[in-house]
Amino acid sequence: MNILLLGSGGREHAFAWKMSQSSRCTKLFIAPGNAGTSLCGTNVELAVTDFDGIKQFCIEHTIEMVVVGPEEPLVKGIYDYFKNDPAIQHISVIGPSKAGANLEGSKAFAKAFMQRHKIPSAAYREFNADNYEDGIAYLQSHATPIVLKADGLAAGKGVIICQNHVEAMAEFELMIQQAKFGDASKKVVVEDFLSGIELSVFVLTDGEHYVLLPEAKDYKRIDEGDKGLNTGGMGAISPVPFATETFMQKITSTIIDPTISGLKKEQIEYAGFIFFGIIKVGDDPYVIEYNCRMGDPETEAVLPRLKNDLVELFEATAAKKLHEIKLETDNRQTATIVAVSGGYPGEYEKGLLIDGLDLLQEDDAIVFHAGTKQEDDKTVTNGGRVLAVTSFGNTLQKAVEKSRAILDIVEFDGMHFRSDIGYEFY
Ligand code: AMP
Ligand code: GLY
Numbered sequence: 278m279n280i281l282l283l284g285s286g287g288r289e290h291a292f293a294w295k296m297s298q299s300s301r302c303t304k305l306f307i308a309p310g311n312a313g314t315s316l317c318g319t320n321v322e323l324a325v326t327d328f329d330g331i332k333q334f335c336i337e338h339t340i341e342m343v344v345v346g347p348e349e350p351l352v353k354g355i356y357d358y359f360k361n362d363p364a365i366q367h368i369s370v371i372g373p374s375k376a377g378a379n380l381e382g383s384k385a386f387a388k389a390f391m392q393r394h395k396i397p398s399a400a401y402r403e404f405n406a407d408n409y410e411d412g413i414a415y416l417q418s419h420a421t422p423i424v425l426k427a428d429g430l431a432a433g434k435g436v437i438i439c440q441n442h443v444e445a446m447a448e449f450e451l452m453i454q455q456a457k458f459g460d461a462s463k464k465v466v467v468e469d470f471l472s473g474i475e476l477s478v479f480v481l482t483d484g485e486h487y488v489l490l491p492e493a494k495d496y497k498r499i500d501e502g503d504k505g506l507n508t509g510g511m512g513a514i515s516p517v518p519f520a521t522e523t524f525m526q527k528i529t530s531t532i533i534d535p536t537i538s539g540l541k542k543e544q545i546e547y548a549g550f551i552f553f554g555i556i557k558v559g560d561d562p563y564v565i566e567y568n569c570r571m572g573d574p575e576t577e578a579v580l581p582r583l584k585n586d587l588v589e590l591f592e593a594t595a596a597k598k599l600h601e602i603k604l605e606t607d608n609r610q611t612a613t614i615v616a617v618s619g620g621y622p623g624e625y626e627k628g629l630l631i632d633g634l635d636l637l638q639e640d641d642a643i644v645f646h647a648g649t650k651q652e653d654d655k656t657v658t659n660g661g662r663v664l665a666v667t668s669f670g671n672t673l674q675k676a677v678e679k680s681r682a683i684l685d686i687v688e689f690d691g692m693h694f695r696s697d698i699g700y701e702f703y
Pocket of ligand 1: 468
């Protein structure tokens with residue numbers, strides 16, 4: 278079968294790497310892809326939100342399955358676009374309907390959904406220009422820290438943890454009155470602050486059944502010791518030591534099962550991944566956020582541990598037969614370290630030569646590309662997060678050491694990475 282994968286980051290290189298190993302995959306195309314994905318299939322110059330262009334491409338190349346990496350096309354309704362068009366409705370789309378993608382596309386929708394289905398999550402209120410004064414009064418009377426969330430997609434920047442009332446009211450004003458995040462912050466969710474350790478939990482669901490993938494933990498801050506600015510993710514580990522069987526059981530019974538049955542009850546079509554951003558408060562799991570896609574860089578730590586054929590999993594998803602699948606995972610530890618451009622998450626240069634990629638001959642390690650581009654015979658930087666190196670190890674420390682050793686060989690001007698991924702668990 279011919280498959281089109283949408284996206285261009287480390288997550289998509291990991292998908293492409295895994296799918297290209299499947300005997301079910303005839304031709305793999307990646308739009309727009311990066312230098313790494315071009316080693317697994319053919320890159321196509323198409324934007325992930327160019328639905329008409331994607332449709333034409335699918336028809337011309339007899340694509341039978343579209344796998345959607347990032348959230349934006351999902352929130353914009355790519356699933357529905359395919360299902361409502363007789364010319365392409367036979368093509369399987371791996372990703373939720375627009376209504377399902379709202380779990381990520383609207384924080385207010387996600388909170389109300391959790392409330393309807395009694396899924397544990399922080400207490401909240403939602404405000405907009407109409408009840409703005411109520412919002413101010415609510416903030417004034419509420420304990421701090423307090424969390425403000427732009428309702429819509431805001432490129433991962435829409436969540437602000439405010440330490441005091443002055444900051445909270447200023448941010449609230451900026452979001453609602455000054456459109457700090459454009460339309461995304463016309464509505465704001467104000468949520469209680471939860472204190473605990475975070476965990477990324479993933480399922481692949483066909484809307485009726487689901488399989489639970491290996492869990493992961495990501496490291497969002499730019500500097501070691503979880504200091505400095507928030508990034509898209511500087512590394513990830515899988516498995517996660519505190520994700521014990523008992524804790525995962527609690528997540529399954531109080532969060533995953535009610536989410537899947539809630540989607541079903543509300544007749545929301547969902548054939549794709551759900552990423553549960555979990556926080557452990559005391560011994561109990563709470564949902565911090567839903568995403569309608571896999572995590573990045575978590576995917577780079579999770580997929581190498583998956584023994585199943587990923588394309589077969591996707592076929593079972595499209596056929597609503599996931600209950601027939603048994604997941605098999607590699608018990609070893611993975612650790613992913615992300616190498617980023619100098620200056621990231623602020624301004625950074627692109628087009629810098631990446632050296633040393635041809636010298637790598639490591640067993641048990643994979644160099645996933647994130648922001649890279651092929652220019653003739655050279656691989657150059659093309660984004661903030663440039664590479665995501667995943668290694669296996671019998672211990673966490675060994676896995677981290679191996680990824681680190683690889684990043685001693687690879688080099689580009691200004692390269693920065695964290696050596697302390699997984700540090701709390703050594
Ligand atoms: P999000 O953009 O939804 O992924 O949120 C970004 C980050 O903000 C999360 O990964 C958490 O670290 C933090 N966060 C979000 N909501 C809360 C909350 N209610 N309490 C504490 N931290 C939160
Ligand atoms: N690593 C977090 C995310 O993908 O949203």
